[in-house]
Amino acid sequence: MVVFTLSVVIPKSRRADFVQSLSALVGPTRVAPGCIGCRLYADLENRNAFTLVEEWASQAALDQHLASDAHKTLVAAMELSAQPPAIHFDTVGQRAGLEVIEAARRSRGLL
Secondary structure (H helix, E strand, O other): EEEEEEEEEHHHHHHHHHHHHHHHHHHHHHHOOOOOOOOOOOOOOOOEEEEEEEEOHHHHHHHHHHOOHHHHHHHHHHHHOOOOOOOEEEEEOOOOOOHHHHHHHHOOOOO
């Protein structure tokens, strides 16, 4: 799995444009081949800071998305950022859930 993360700070005057552009992008991205999840988060402390997180089943699926017209919309939205955007591509070898917390608590005698 590959996780793409984009963090931006948008000027207050362009916030509505950014939210509108990304809101229109999230839905189609979620149904793109190989997309596991796509979410847009707003920062609680800085109303103009946003983080987009996309999870992809494979590098090939992400590459296909990066070459799409939808990604061109994302690049245009990134250009609204008041400072250089933070972009990360992380490869995930394994994913676990609640069982990790349970195992940690069990090892400490808390369960």
